Amino acid sequence: MSAVLECPICLRWIDWDGTPPVVFGPDDRPEILRKDPREDDVAWRTRLQTAYRPCSGVGSPDSHYLPYDYADYKAVIIGVFGESRSGKSHLVAAMISRLCANDAALRRLGLTVEPLDLRTHQQYMSRTVEPFIRGRRRLDPTQPLPVVFTDALKVTNRDGDAFAVSFFDVAGEQLERSDPEVRFFGSVNALLFVIDPDSIPGLTQPAATAIGDSTFEEALKRLGGRPAPGRQFLHLPAALVVAKADLLRYSFDLVGEWMSRSGPAEETDLSTAEQESEDVYAFLVERRAEPWLRPAEKCYRSTLHFASATNVSATESTYGDGFGQRRVLKPLLALFAMAGVLDDEPMRRVEGGEDAT
């Protein structure tokens, strides 16, 4: 356990061991959790499971609250980038939904997923994931409000190594305009770039005139300030996802081909990640969408994907027949592999195999 930890939200250092645990009362105000002298250790540890540690003073408006055992695990902090209405929130919700399913495909990978911050996870599931996945409701736009974890999960791999995987999904407007409140650039160690096909001229919207995604540029600029071994690449793994790929399925055979391969086995098969990356890259280059590929060129390791969080377009506020999640897990698993949560051997093996051929 580290004695000192950096708050992933505001980047302040926390005296982890010296910070008292807090819990939240009915009005969500933090209260220091104190051990009852008559309480045995088991009961105390049980209570600590729902406790937090503040990064600043208890009750301070600047404080962020991290799960009490956050420092027990290696942090994987995923920053999600993309313009307003690019589909970030839908994609993240679909990813987390799939991840938390703990289905057979994930078990084959040796992954076990649990909530790390139970309260945040429950709120996220009840307010976002369940209405979206089960209720088929279109999610409301993300408000540019305080930057906090969207969700935090404890992911344990086959070797028993546990990771604190957290997601930052903030409003596109906030990413775009250099909002000083957005400081998680300093803490993220995995990047998820969401490419909106509606923005790329000639794909889905004839009138689209964008020349790139400004949030990508902003992210690369701010991440570029990090100390790194070399200035040429960002030493961060990145997954670039062409979201809403269902819109492209019938217009572009390549996309249709990948979208048709969307079963659980395919989604967890990282051996195809490289091929998919090449196809996506070529697809975008052919359509003069190089600006959207800047993260792939800038990051030391990256993968590219086609995915759809809904598989169909919404009719007013809901999704109808055909609603489903397609290839949403693979970009996340690719990030896990590049970040060390998963063994990245399958990806490397394919790379090697292709090289050999």
Next chain:
Amino acid sequence: MRLDQIFYTWSERSLLGGKGMGPVASSLPIDALSGWDPLLRERVWAGWQEHDRFGLGYLRGPDGHAVICKRPVTEAEGRQASLAHILVGHEINALQALSLHEWDGWLTSWDGTAELAPLSWEDLRHQADKGRHDLVRRARALPPATLAELVAFVLAAPEADVSVVAPPEAPAELLCALVEIMGATTTFSTMESRDDDRGCPHIVFLPEHHESRMGVARRRLRFGGDGGDPFATALAVSYRAEGRTAIDRLRPARPVASVDDSRAWAQKAQLSPGVLDDVAGLLRRAQALSAAELGALRSKHGLAEARRIVPTMDDGELAALLRATALPEEVTELVQGVALRSYLTGHAGERVLEGLAVRPPSAQLLREALKQDPSLRRVAALAGRVLPEPRARRALVDSVARTMSKAELIGWVHEHSAEEPEAARVALNVICDGRERSSEQRRRALDALIARGGLAEAAARLTGSPREATAYLQSVLSVVAGEKIDEGVMAAFLAHPRPSAQLLYALRALARDSRSLALVDRTAWTQFFVQAGLPTPLGARPVATQARAQPRSTEQARPGPSDDLPAPKAERILLVLLFMGVIALLAVVAVVATSGGPL
């Protein structure tokens, strides 16, 4: 005051260049808009599902204040979004912002234009004034317990930001009442879907199922607590009864900004726990005072204040106090005395009289009040309303009437006999009861009686029969004009157009001599024909003996005039000539004697 407009909604490219929710139309130059945007962009989202609900926000900005009206909308393709119409100006205060809650000028859609014209407060004043008036009225109708709970919560930590969760009453009304009670402007939002960002206004209202994250450094109020803070309850009750006026009198000059300020205010503003040091307010809502409040009124301080305040109250307030049933006896007596004096001296009107009728003053208070030299009319009205016993009423009027001159009484009876018959009858009796002492007073009384036609009209109105009226008139005439009325006075009485038969009858009974009598008879004779629509016959005159009728039935009837006949005209001429001859002879004798002539 200039008000600039800004409109926020989702667009591919806002006026400031970004994609997403941003300013798409404004009357501000870009530089100024850029100054406002960092503050506004976090406050323009309406993150709730009910599309018929909007949130009104009030913020302090870099260059004045902003009023935000935001609402959720569904875009053409079914996507959820928000839009917000914002007014910014230098001197908008919280109440003005709230007064725009019902403004019908809030934009609810965007027509694609990037320019909006600035407004002026004058453009909005009419609606804003009406809006504020209506809002304050609704705020004052809030349940005091609910308002007290909110006030107590804020007073417990005035510096802390507050979120009110699922309020049982409308947020705008609660905010209006709170702002009026606290007397300080505050930033607010009547509806937010979350309260976990640092830019949140001082007071916000949240739905039951809001989206805030944990660890919010704000105090959250959920109604339904004990609400037992006596000071807050007293403030709420006072606000409901009198609005902010009463609280303005009690509030410290410096805004209440800390819990110490709250305590100091509570200590200074209360006579006892739950009783504001506002005796005027207690008196104004005397109908519904608690036991503690009644005790405070009964205290030395309360009574002293009441003695100072009650005389300054208006009719409505006095009347309400007179109707209050549970007031301490000392206060009731004080109010009765003030009301009596006020009414009798002509300052108070019918409402106070009605109040006095509900709570009649004691005889002692009446006696005291009569020292104010009240008008008989007021006394008469008072007696008629507050004294059920006829004898007592008449005695009261009698006592006042006796302080008046006959001339005044005659005038009063003449003017008020129709509306105050009982008092007029008493006054008439007082007139009949003895002569004025001084000749001047008697002359004035006679003038007054002549001017009022001998009170013939009043006597007729106040009596049951012509004979009774005649008797009264004879009595009044004999007291005022004397037992015998000479020709000159008689003529003055008869100069009144169309004297009544009762008056002629009474005058005739008091005629001093045959000439007076003839004058009356001639008038009666003339009037007889005139009333029949005929001219007076030429050369005709009444026969004196025929006109010598006496009142027969009244005890007060006096003997008729003497039986002397009027002298024939030729005899009168001879008598005059004889008298003049004697005078001339005496003059000749006197001249001769003084000059020493041949005689």
